[in-house]
Amino acid sequence: MSGGIAGKVLDGLCRRPRARQAALRWLAHDGEVLDQAIVLWFPAPASYTGEDCAELHLHGGPAVVAAVADALVALGARPAEPGEFTRRAFLYGKIDLTAAEGIADLIEAETQAQRRQAVRQAGGALAARHAAWSNRLTTLLARQEAFIEFEDEDIPADVQQSVMRDARELQGELEAEVDQASRGEKLRDGIRIAILGAPNAGKSSLINALTGQDVAIVSPQAGTTRDVVSARMVLAGVPVTLADTAGLRTSGDIIEAEGVRRATQEGRSADLILAVFAADALPDVWTQELVEAGAMAVVNKVDLARPSLPGLAVSVRTGEGLLALRTCLEAKVAALGGVTQAATLTRPRHRAAFCEAIESLKRVQLAPLPELAAESLRAALRALGRLTGAVDSESVLDRVFSEFCIGK
Ligand SMILES: Nc1nc2c(ncn2[C@@H]2O[C@H](COP(=O)(O)OP(=O)(O)OP(=O)(O)O)[C@@H](O)[C@H]2O)c(=O)[nH]1
Ligand SMILES: [Mg+2]
Known part of the structure; x- marks a missing residue:
């Protein structure tokens, strides 16, 4: 209570x-x-x-x-309403908005890496880094205002240049943070891996082997899988959704054709695609195009024939190469969404605030008048203030706190 x-x-x-x-x-x-x-x-x-x-x-x-x-x-x-306790803690100044989000993430965390990221954010790590940036911006603004106020007096001539130089430096740091943001967001939301390839290449066999579960039907008949079959697993501490799909080919069967459409769509929304070939069949154009576009090539059934094209050689039947495939996937997943030492931006909301601050800092450097530069510095500060909830509308607060599944 x-x-x-x-x-x-x-x-x-x-x-x-x-x-x-x-x-x-x-x-x-x-x-x-x-x-x-x-x-x-x-x-x-x-x-x-x-x-x-x-x-x-x-x-x-x-x-x-x-x-x-x-x-x-x-x-x-x-x-209590969902998140009402934490909302009150925020309103009474006990915690900032990023810490409140960290608490929600902590309640939802499924993996240890997610938990570590959430603990750090709930403990105020992001807020602390934010405070440092805000302080620097405030100093810049003070210097710029002094420059405007005392322009006719003996203010050192290089004040204006140093404000511009520092604004550029700050812009660079915020940009680096935004580059890192997708990792934090991926760790929070999970990563999607799609398995695509020709019919009968062994895609369903592969999802079963990787997840250790019997999730998809395997049969010697080409065109077995029609729907997208998903299974969850954890790789490198990151939650991963693995999706098995219909074999890619032109089909007169309307159900299979719909399966192929869904497979392609799944591939488009995936963070990573496994393009599966069968060593005993000629490589098909569909799957080859995926590899050219950056998919990870896997050649299955190497127990039947020597692989004729580059890619990770595996045999789901004998288990050969499966460990190497898993290690390779873990490295890729860690690169996409692994936990980092520093506090990172974990939500699109954070990214939006940073992008706005960056745009304002760019305008500072292009401003034709010192007064306009000062105005853009103020806009950058306001944008950053949105991160911790210092400047925020009720609707943003409603969204953040309604995410809590329970009263907490
Ligand atoms: N020899 C051998 N056979 C395999 C291997 N992996 C899968 N198979 C067999 O290949 C056939 C097709 O396997 P599936 O996993 O159903 O292939 P798929 O790619 O899901 O096929 P579709 O769903 O039709 O697109 C089955 O009979 C499997 O037992 C392998 O490594 N070696
Ligand atoms: Mg299948």
Whole structure:
């Protein structure tokens, strides 16, 4: 519970414990004992939200929880909205917006690498780097304003040039950050790998072997797979969705043709494509084109014939080359979305704020008048302020906090 009446509500259930000390209490309401619970009382401001907070650690059965929840509502409380506790913590200045997002990511983290990134962000790593950039921008703005104010007096002549030079340097640093951003976003959202190739090349056999699950039907008949069959796995700490697809060929069968259309579409949205050939068949143009466009070539069935084209040689049947393929995939996935030492931008929202700041810094350097340069510096500061929520509209806050799956 959080809010001004949390203490009063708590008093309605049991004797209030001493601040920040766990106490065992019988909870009772309307003359009925509801549960025996561990009760904690956190008076403001030293609490998660910054308001008065109380915690009840109940026996978790649904009837116990329902009875206590009903009693709390009868005493004047209401259920929290998704993310409402964290939203209040943000509004009371306990945390900034990037830390709030880190907490949401921490709750959702599926892999250890995701957890590490989220812990760092929830701990304020991104906010700290942001503060350093904001400070530098503020100094630049102060220098530019001094230059405008005292232009006629004896301000050193090179002030203007040094502001421009520093603006360019800052622009370069923000650009480098945006270049790194896709890693943070990929680690958060996961990576899509599509398996494409000619019918019968062994794509379905490969997805089964890589995931260790029997997800797709395998048969000697060409054109077995029609739908896109997806399976989740973790590579290098990054969540990966692997998609098996219909064999690529021109087909008169309308169902198979639709499968091929879906396969191509899956390939377009994938971060990485495995282009599978069969060593005992002639390489087909469809798959060759994928390799020319950057797909990773895999030649399967090397137990049947020597591979006639370059690519990772594997045999799903004998297991040959599968370990090398997995190692290679892990390296690629780590490069696309692996965890980095530094705090990175993890959301499109962060990237948008940075891109806007970069555009403003470019305008600073092109400004025909010192006043316009100052205005663009101010715009860059505002754009950066959006990252931590210093400058933000309700709608952005609504979006960030509605992502929480639970009250927290
Ligand atoms: N000898 C040998 N046969 C293989 C190998 N991998 C798969 N096969 C066989 O090749 C046939 C086709 O395998 P699938 O995995 O169904 O091939 P696919 O690429 O998914 O085929 P479509 O779904 O029709 O596009 C099956 O009979 C498999 O048992 C391999 O490494 N060596
Ligand atoms: Mg198949």
